[in-house]
Amino acid sequence: MKSCNWRLCAVVMMAAVALLGTGCGPAGPVLAPVEGVVLLEGEPLEGAVVLFQPEAGGKPATGLTDAAGKFSLTTLEKGDGAYVGVNSVSITKQLPSTSSANVEEGEISEVELGSPPRYASPALSGITINVEKGMPPVTLEMTWEEQ
């Protein structure tokens, strides 16, 4: 009977310990995976960075497009997506610098873009995307024409 109590006690303790261990992780932002494609004048754009700035505030999510123009966003861990809610979007493609070839380490050089500059800032691009869980892939279309 005594050994039975021992075992009961052990089981209870382990259960208590298991309960203690749950629910202790830090509460991070609510993210949802976001995938999509970037088109410039209807053609997939490779090497462009898509940035999602949460309008309610938060860390931006970024993703780099591949040869097919496809991207997947990352905020904290690879592929975890963007903040749920409305995000303002920027798209930039940095060209191999010609001016930075002559500067010293740490010296400021111009940003040279191979994408329309009016999409370069999330504050000014005018593109907003409402991020939701389970959302379909987004298509981001750009044009060189001024609007």
Added chain:
Amino acid sequence: MSRSSKGFTLVELLVVIAIIGVLVGLLLPAVQSAREAARRMSCTNNLKQIGLGLQNYHDTNGDFPPGGIWWTNSPGAANFARNRGSMLVYLLPFIEEKTLYDSLDLEQNPCYQKFPGGASVNGSPYIAGTVVSVYRCPSDPSPPRNEIVADGIQPGQLAMFSYAASKGPTRTGNNAAGSCPERAAYDAYNYSTTDNVPAGPFTRMGRVFTATMSDVEDGLSKTIFVGEVMGNCALPIQRGWAHSSNTQGMISTIYPINYDTCTQDLSKGPCAWWNNWSTEFGFKSAHPSGANFVMGDGSVHFVSETIDHWTYQRLGGRNEGEAASLP
């Protein structure tokens, strides 16, 4: 029953071992996090000393110290001799390191000055090989001295540091040898495109600009002055605390906190490379989920890496007219 009462059964022993295992498993992270908490306390205390040192420097000199006094990185170039070191040199008398400060000849470039008479301290003939404990965060995983050959100086001879002066939301450069495409995306957050008039309180161009308190229009308590960096994650730190181009006045808030640039291997991607001249110049620490900063009034704050990126820029900027409070 009489047989089992003489000792423990195998099951009972296994249960006891399992319980001990679980308890140790629970305790170990707790002990580790207590150790990290102690390291972090020491780390924030150092930042406090730096913040107070900056205040005292301003009292004495009428302005804040330069981020750096820099002409060129090239040791062969004539202008290299005109370099006059980083903020960490000028702060020494204000963090009780006056003896070390006095051992440097500031009529010359201080970065690779040697101890007089061929002396050597801890295997380094260089004055800048002296580890300044206030400049080191105990959580910083990088070794106390340089790991790579810096300007021909062997590893282990130049003392590194864990704190760097902020240039706020000012544009950065871009290394053509390893160009990070995200640099163009984060450039949208800048409030200044020149180091001669930085958006934050410090710049490597200290011969052109040093801030006074009246240059910090957004308020000293609302402007980031100094934050955390790691020697493993930005190559210039390997040149030691006395060098004019060692990240002091070069760290920009346009890159998110704890952006990982801690690889020396370019094949892992240019954005993660520690020598890309862009994302390497963001504040970063080994603390989970954020980094410590000292504001202009000497107050130290832990800022989460998920802080709103616009708010982070307003905290970094000294005069953008949109003073932000810490969240």
